[in-house]
Amino acid sequence: MNDIRKQGTPFFDASIMMIDDEPLVMDVLQTTLEEHGYRYFIKIEDSTKAVEAIYHERPDVVLLDLIMPERDGFSILEELRANPDTKFLSVIVLTSSNDSNTKLKALELGATDFLAKPVDRSELVLRLRNTLTVKAYQDQLAYYDTLTQLPNRKLFLDRLDWGIKCALRDDTQVAVLNIAIDRFQQVNELLGTQAGDELLVEVSRRLVKSLRETDTVSRGGQEAAWRNIARLSGDEFSIMLTDLKNSSQIVAIAERLRSGLREPFQIRQREIYITVSIGIALFPKDADTTDTLMKHAGAATAYAKEKGRDCYQFFSAEINAAAQQRMNLEHSLRRVLERNELSLYYQPKICALTGEIKGAEALLRWRHPTRGFIPPYEFIPVAEDSGMITQIGEWVLRRACEKNVQWLQKGLADLSMSVNVSAQQFRDNKFPAIVQKVLSDTGMDPELLVLEITEGVLMGDRDRIGDLLFKIKTIGALLSIDDFGTGYSSLSYLKAFPIDELKIDRSFMVDTPADVDSAAIVRTIVAMARSLDLQVVAEGVEEEAQVQFLRELSCDQIQGYYFAKPMPAEDFEAFCLKQLGKDQPGRAKGA
Ligand code: C2E
Numbered sequence: 001m002n003d004i005r006k007q008g009t010p011f012f013d014a015s016i017m018m019i020d021d022e023p024l025v026m027d028v029l030q031t032t033l034e035e036h037g038y039r040y041f042i043k044i045e046d047s048t049k050a051v052e053a054i055y056h057e058r059p060d061v062v063l064l065d066l067i068m069p070e071r072d073g074f075s076i077l078e079e080l081r082a083n084p085d086t087k088f089l090s091v092i093v094l095t096s097s098n099d100s101n102t103k104l105k106a107l108e109l110g111a112t113d114f115l116a117k118p119v120d121r122s123e124l125v126l127r128l129r130n131t132l133t134v135k136a137y138q139d140q141l142a143y144y145d146t147l148t149q150l151p152n153r154k155l156f157l158d159r160l161d162w163g164i165k166c167a168l169r170d171d172t173q174v175a176v177l178n179i180a181i182d183r184f185q186q187v188n189e190l191l192g193t194q195a196g197d198e199l200l201v202e203v204s205r206r207l208v209k210s211l212r213e214t215d216t217v218s219r220g221g222q223e224a225a226w227r228n229i230a231r232l233s234g235d236e237f238s239i240m241l242t243d244l245k246n247s248s249q250i251v252a253i254a255e256r257l258r259s260g261l262r263e264p265f266q267i268r269q270r271e272i273y274i275t276v277s278i279g280i281a282l283f284p285k286d287a288d289t290t291d292t293l294m295k296h297a298g299a300a301t302a303y304a305k306e307k308g309r310d311c312y313q314f315f316s317a318e319i320n321a322a323a324q325q326r327m328n329l330e331h332s333l334r335r336v337l338e339r340n341e342l343s344l345y346y347q348p349k350i351c352a353l354t355g356e357i358k359g360a361e362a363l364l365r366w367r368h369p370t371r372g373f374i375p376p377y378e379f380i381p382v383a384e385d386s387g388m389i390t391q392i393g394e395w396v397l398r399r400a401c402e403k404n405v406q407w408l409q410k411g412l413a414d415l416s417m418s419v420n421v422s423a424q425q426f427r428d429n430k431f432p433a434i435v436q437k438v439l440s441d442t443g444m445d446p447e448l449l450v451l452e453i454t455e456g457v458l459m460g461d462r463d464r465i466g467d468l469l470f471k472i473k474t475i476g477a478l479l480s481i482d483d484f485g486t487g488y489s490s491l492s493y494l495k496a497f498p499i500d501e502l503k504i505d506r507s508f509m510v511d512t513p514a515d516v517d518s519a520a521i522v523r524t525i526v527a528m529a530r531s532l533d534l535q536v537v538a539e540g541v542e543e544e545a546q547v548q549f550l551r552e553l554s555c556d557q558i559q560g561y562y563f564a565k566p567m568p569a570e571d572f573e574a575f576c577l578k579q580l581g582k583d584q585p586g587r588a589k590g591a
């Protein structure tokens with residue numbers, strides 16, 4: 001049995017239902033079992049009410065008399081086995097007859113075990129223990145998360161179903177708190193998945209502890225708090241709260257959970273700090289079924305994350321609309337390629353010293369048939385979450401390479417082509433082969449291809465990432481770190497990995513050079529790039545003063561609205577030809 005549930009002797013908190021028309025028999029059974037430590041009993045004398053009582057009380061085991069006046073045990077057993085909810089319920093049949101036909105019939109109907117009447121006390125205790133052991137083992141496999149030992153999604157949904165039924169009957173509320181660890185992926189990437197697993201176990205312990213310390217009511221009292229916490233998947237946990245009086249009670253619990261997780265975790269001799277985003281949905285206010293309640297709690301969590309994480313968020317109509325919109329977006333995104341709705345814009349990268357165009361960055365554009373233009377920051381995360389980025393990214397790569405070859409043929413020689421590669425795309429083992437294939441299909445010069453990745457991509461399993469990077473280098477393409485300075489990574493990877501270029505994040509340019517701090521950061525990044533022999537590109541350059549500043553620092557390339565906004569391929573060609581005409585009239589005429 002698992003840690004969390006191993007409190008005292010395992011089965012004493014099992015609830016035992018006895019269905020017998022003779023109250024005296026039940027009293028004897030109860031006394032015997034009480035002497036052996038069992039505590040929870042439900043006695044049903046009227047067999048016509050038995051099935052309903054089982055659905056309502058959800059006992060762990062039923063001791064069922066076969067011969068009863070109004071309704072016999074056979075028909076009860078039959079009804080239980082026909083219902084998916086009670087199909088596997090443990091039922092020990094009490095039978096006074098030694099007749100093998102009766103036993104056979106009960107067995108056919110799915111009895112778990114038998115006890116002969118009059119009941120032998122030690123046999124009763126033994127059979128009950130065996131049945132509960134088997135049940136616990138089966139439950140463990142089917143209903144518990146193997147890592148944290150908490151209930152899994154299946155069990156949680158089952159309990160929630162039950163919680164909702166009780167709330168309906170008693171006219172109370174149920175809340176679902178959906179808890180996601182912020183940036184959990186980074187822990188996995190930094191310390192490895194085993195450390196990530198250890199963290200999940202510790203988090204589950206703290207959640208149980210925090211919940212135990214609150215005055216939540218659950219069947220079995222505070223000690224059984226873990227029953228209402230589940231690990232849904234990955235870094236997501238859910239908590240069900242029942243018998244709620246008001247929403248300030250929920251807020252207090254959410255706060256308690258958050259503060260319980262605020263203390264650092266000791267994982268592999270390192271202190272790890274985490275925060276969580278909590279989404280909360282209520283029955284009956286926000287949803288009237290288990291499914292929608294879960295969905296809405298999930299949507300509230302997503303909203304809390306978007307709001308900046310480390311907070312809790314109650315579900316609302318606004319969140320519903322946002323979730324709906326995201327779903328619609330995902331839906332339309334699925335057909336974006338076949339419908340030909342994507343295109344690439346190109347933004348020039350300019351040599352800081354000479355003003356020459358050195359290359360272009362390909363930037364994705366989506367023209368939605370009804371919504372019009374949708375910016376990349378809105379749809380790329382959706383494409384990443386849904387896995388569609390792999391396909392879209394390959395389309396981008398192929399298009400950009402084709403364009404580069406066409407430009408070469410038109411006389412725009414030696415322009416590099418920068419292509420953004422999302423983390424998910426890059427981590428795919430097949431990525432180097434895809435790059436290789438696209439290059440050979442299009443005939444592009446590999447050395448003109450610059451793959452832009454973000455710092456986050458480089459964190460994690462060093463050997464694997466290094467291997468991927470070196471494969472790309474063997475192909476001949478260049479590697480650039482986009483949005484440099486915004487990641488949380490250590491700088492040591494700049495030395496360890498074969499990087500060619502750094503792109504200073506736009507956020508540092510905004511107040512440069514006026515703001516001394518921003519200017520100092522830009523200066524430091526350029527100096528560092530210099531000393532590591534890396535090319536350095538400043539993006540988001542909009543003003544003359546910024547250009548001057550960057551020239552003085554000897555920054556290699558500049559990209560930004562100051563020179564040109566991203567534009568369709570034809571405009572980009574015209575832009576280049578104009579420049580060539582100005583700077584090198586001979587070449588432009590020939591083009
Ligand atoms: P990024 O790769 O850092 O691209 C630079 C972004 O800054 C572009 O936004 C560009 O239009 C914008 N920008 C350039 N110069 C200026 C300027 O002077 N001022 C201002 N305010 N903005 C400037 P865009 O095109 O909206 O793309 C946003 C992000 O979307 C990109 O950031 C990149 O991370 C992502 N993205 C774009 N295309 C792709 C793609 O094909 N694949 C992937 N995975 N991501 C892409």
Ligand code: MG
Pocket residue numbers: 361420452482
């Ligand atoms: Mg980029």
Ligand code: MG
Pocket residue numbers: 482483503505506539
């Ligand atoms: Mg960037």
